[in-house]
Amino acid sequence: MIDWLWTMTDKSQPVDHGKGETRRDFLYVATATFGTLGAAFAAWPLIDVMNPSAEVRALSSTEVDLAPIAEGQRITIKWRGRPVFIDRRTPERIRAAESVDLDALIDPQPDSARTQRPEWLVVVGVCTHLGCIPLGQKATDPWGEYGGWFCPCHGSHYDTSGRIRKGPAPKNLEVPPYEFLDDSTVLIG
Amino acid sequence: MSERTWNNRLIKWVDDRLPVFTILKNELIDYPTPKNLSYWWNFGSLAGVMLVIMTVTGIFLAMHYTPHVDLAFVSVERIMRDVNYGWLLRYIHLNGGSAFFLVVYIHLFRGLYYGSYKSPREVLWWLGLIILILMMATAFMGYVLPWGQMSFWAATVITSLFTAIPFVGETITTWLWGGFTVGNPTLNRFYSLHYLLPFVIFAVVFLHMLALHTSKSNNPLGIDVKGPQDTLPFHPYYTVKDLLGLGVLLAILMGFVFFAPNFFGEPENYIPADPFLTPAHIVPEWYFLPFYAILRAVPDIWFIPAKLAGLMAMAASLLILFALPWLDTSKVRSARFRPIYKQVFWILVVDCIVLGWAGANPPEGIYLIVGRIATAYYFFHFLILMPLLGFMERPHPLPESISEPVVKGAGAVAGGAAAEPMEKAR
Ligand code: HEM
Ligand code: FES
Numbered sequence: 001m002i003d004w005l006w007t008m009t010d011k012s013q014p015v016d017h018g019k020g021e022t023r024r025d026f027l028y029v030a031t032a033t034f035g036t037l038g039a040a041f042a043a044w045p046l047i048d049v050m051n052p053s054a055e056v057r058a059l060s061s062t063e064v065d066l067a068p069i070a071e072g073q074r075i076t077i078k079w080r081g082r083p084v085f086i087d088r089r090t091p092e093r094i095r096a097a098e099s100v101d102l103d104a105l106i107d108p109q110p111d112s113a114r115t116q117r118p119e120w121l122v123v124v125g126v127c128t129h130l131g132c133i134p135l136g137q138k139a140t141d142p143w144g145e146y147g148g149w150f151c152p153c154h155g156s157h158y159d160t161s162g163r164i165r166k167g168p169a170p171k172n173l174e175v176p177p178y179e180f181l182d183d184s185t186v187l188i189g
Numbered sequence: 190m191s192e193r194t195w196n197n198r199l200i201k202w203v204d205d206r207l208p209v210f211t212i213l214k215n216e217l218i219d220y221p222t223p224k225n226l227s228y229w230w231n232f233g234s235l236a237g238v239m240l241v242i243m244t245v246t247g248i249f250l251a252m253h254y255t256p257h258v259d260l261a262f263v264s265v266e267r268i269m270r271d272v273n274y275g276w277l278l279r280y281i282h283l284n285g286g287s288a289f290f291l292v293v294y295i296h297l298f299r300g301l302y303y304g305s306y307k308s309p310r311e312v313l314w315w316l317g318l319i320i321l322i323l324m325m326a327t328a329f330m331g332y333v334l335p336w337g338q339m340s341f342w343a344a345t346v347i348t349s350l351f352t353a354i355p356f357v358g359e360t361i362t363t364w365l366w367g368g369f370t371v372g373n374p375t376l377n378r379f380y381s382l383h384y385l386l387p388f389v390i391f392a393v394v395f396l397h398m399l400a401l402h403t404s405k406s407n408n409p410l411g412i413d414v415k416g417p418q419d420t421l422p423f424h425p426y427y428t429v430k431d432l433l434g435l436g437v438l439l440a441i442l443m444g445f446v447f448f449a450p451n452f453f454g455e456p457e458n459y460i461p462a463d464p465f466l467t468p469a470h471i472v473p474e475w476y477f478l479p480f481y482a483i484l485r486a487v488p489d490i491w492f493i494p495a496k497l498a499g500l501m502a503m504a505a506s507l508l509i510l511f512a513l514p515w516l517d518t519s520k521v522r523s524a525r526f527r528p529i530y531k532q533v534f535w536i537l538v539v540d541c542i543v544l545g546w547a548g549a550n551p552p553e554g555i556y557l558i559v560g561r562i563a564t565a566y567y568f569f570h571f572l573i574l575m576p577l578l579g580f581m582e583r584p585h586p587l588p589e590s591i592s593e594p595v596v597k598g599a600g601a602v603a604g605g606a607a608a609e610p611m612e613k614a615r
Contacts, residue, residue, distance in 0.1 A: 047364075050378065056368045076465065080369040083465050126370075129496060131349035132342070132467040152469055153346070154485065154552060170494045 061189030063181070066120070074137050076125060079188050083125035083133055084176060085149070086186075089160060094118045096147060097161035107172045111161045114175050122178050122186065123162035127151040129169035134158060149173070216402055221420035222427055223408035225591050229303075230406065230427075231434035232296035237394065238435055239289040244387050246282040247331075250275075254334065256380035258373045261336035262461040280450040281442070286328055287453045288442045290476035293321060302534055304522030305407040311514040313400040318510055320393050325477070327386040330379040332474060337458030342471050344371045344379070350484075353497040370464060411523025412587055419591035472549055479541050480506060482548030486557070486564040502564065509571050516571055518579025526585040530578055533570065540566050 062079045064086065069075055074087045087093070097111040098118075115121055127134050129151065135141040136149035136158075144150030145166060146159035156167030163172040178188045195201040195210060204210040253272050255264040268275035297317065300306055306314035333344045348365050352358040367374030405414065414420055421427070445452055453475060457468050473481050483506050487499040509516075524531040540563050547560030 050367055051364050052366075052368050053374070056372075056374065078465075081372050081464065082370050129349075130346040131352075131370075132346070132471070133465060153467060153471060168495050170496055 061187055064186050064188060065184060066186060067184040076137050077188070079124075079176060084188055085121075085123050085125040085137060085162070085173075087121040087123075087160075089119055089121055093147065093160040097121075097159060097163075100159065100161075100163075106164045107170065109161075109163060109172055114161050114163070114172070116178075116180065120186070121160070121162060122176065122188065123173040124176050125149075125173070127153065127156055127169055128164065128171040128173065129154055129156055129167070134173075217428075218422065218424040220402070220423040221405075221414070221417065222423050223406055223414055223419060223591055224421045224426075225408050225410060226406065226427065226430075227409050228430075228434065229295075229299040229409075231431055232292050232299060234431040235292045235434060235438050236289065236296055238438075239285060239292055240387065240390060240394065243282065243285050243289060244391075246278045246285065247384070247387065249278050250282055251384065254380075256334065256377050258336060258376055258462070261334060261376060265335045277446070280446045284442060284445045284450065284453065286331065287445075287474070287476065288438065289324070290328070292438070293324065294476070297321065298538065301537070302524045303407055303409060304411050304517070304519075304524070306514050307517065307522050308514065309404045310400070310407065313397065313404055314514065315511055316393055316397040316400055318507070320390055320397065322507065323386055323390050323393065327383060327390070328474065328476070330383040330386075333376065333379045334383060335458060336376065336462045338460045338462055338466075338468050339455045339458040339471070341371060341462035341464065342467055343473055344375065346471055347473075348375075350496070350500050353494070353500050355497070372464075407522060408591060409523060409525065410588060410591055411521065411526070412591065415590045470551065475545065475549075478546075478548035479544035480548070482544040482560045483564045483567070485552040486547070486560040488561075502568075506567060509568070513571065513575070516575045518576050519582065519584070520579070521584040521587065526587055527578070527582055528585065529582045533574055533578070537567075537570050540570070 060080055062077060062084075064077050066086070066088075069086065069088045071088050072090045072093075074085060076083045076085060078084070089097070094111070100111075102108040102110060111118070114123075125133055125137070130153060132151050132153035134144075134149035134151040134156070136143045142150045142152075144157035144159075146157050148158040148160045148162060148165075150157055151167065151169065154168050156169035157165050158169075158173055159165050161172075162175075164170070176188050178186055180186050195204055200210055250268065253264065253268050253275060255261060265279070268279050270276075272278075300314065300317070329343075329347065333340045348362060348371060351362045351365060354361060363369065365375070366372065367378060408414075455472065472478070480503050484499045484503040487495060487502045489495045490498045493501070519527060519530065521527055524534055543559060543563045544567065547556050547563060550556040552560060
């Protein structure tokens, strides 16, 4: 397999396919394989050093007190450096979210798969297109055509379940891992 | 030329051991250069000077800049207000980035017009494209450093593009960020790489020069040098010409630095980064606008979602240039002798400007439609027109040599007829 190299480097010698050459070939291949593997192992720390470090990963959960949130109110909290939207949904918003025909969705998901308790919608407030923060947390914001959120960057519309309905975003707003510690406290992360 | 001796004994002593003087003399002074080069050939040396200016101002800025999310913005403001001549260094670095891209884009289109990418200069062309890609990475990361609103959101939108990659997109993006969003680890690594990449560019520029001095300069006629009568020594003829061009460039650059330093900038970037508030309209620097337009022009294609398709189209718009030496089937280099390509070239220039205009505006309504048409045309030019033109177009007769039209006037009647079969045979 390395005859071409041999003939290239030493044109004066006739190419010898005898036993000795085969053994030499084996040594070449074995050395190259070992060298490559070693380099790959040595490269891994350099790659992994760029991944999130322990203290960044450690900031991963946040406790939120839900008691002060009124019905119909939306609040933004910070989790892993990103905004998380919490919406205490009104019955109309819940009904709007539940009554949608799944076939009409870009990323089909029933509302029940996106909430633990219908009253509380918890989603990561980062547009799944290119990471802008959708508008809709303030009463004065545009909420989009489906009464949820509207991303101003490239015009993505999300519904009251945080599902993408129109625009370039490919996926629904992400639901972070969370659990209710009691009726008025939620642990995100 | 090869066996020269130096009169000065010290120079000779050094040169016998390390032939720097011989190399300089051969490559910068005696170096035979086609005698018909026009001012379009100035832009290579201008790009080299810009690289030096960017590096020098950057190194001194780095002495005062702090790469931390809480301090970066204020450290840049400190450079502007408190550091002696800090404003000057920063404004040269800022406007120098724009000047650098302008010069390099003209340099590249010069190559397109005169067929400088064709044999034997393919590798020279590739090295130039690699420099362009490295410059883009450098400028993108540099723009993030002042940590204003545009810095942060440009970084977010552009790095989020990688989430479009199937299966591993999220992992790659988290790895790029060093966190779960653009944040302090991102700023730190961008600073490290922004400092490193210009030196990588220097290395590739060196290879670019090595390739150039192997295949030698093309020229406005696009025909090969036939002998010493077609060339001039680089010094003083082209050193002087390059210096004049440099004077003009520096006058323009310093005009912006002194009188309109924020002409190319975004006011939004003088607001400190706020990860919880996206600006209404995110735009990249002007030199990225055509690519930004291509990115956003592409809709869902069959099973490929728009986000991924846009990313692929943007990458393809650059990568396609690597294949240009083979996509262009014409044997004639210079557009001067290619009546159709000459027009098509200018349509491509206009197309790129239109793309830039579409990229500066939100991707909706007329902007989106124009962006899509211009994107389609860009690919049509390289993938369809360039291969077809080589067969369809009838080139004008080429002059016999570079000196001929210079010496005998532009007539070239008999000579042109004689040159044609020879060039065809190549
Ligand atoms: C290929 C050459 C280079 C290009 C195209 C480039 C481009 C840029 C750009 C576009 C900015 C943003 C300026 C702003 O908006 O304020 C910037 C900032 C910066 N660059 Fe460079 N740069 C280059 C070389 C360097 C080098 C060699 C250094 C040395 C370490 C450097 C250090 C800095 C620093 C410290 C900043 C932040 C301060 C500021 O914003 O003015 N740059 N660069
Ligand atoms: S980032 Fe939200 S639509 Fe593009």
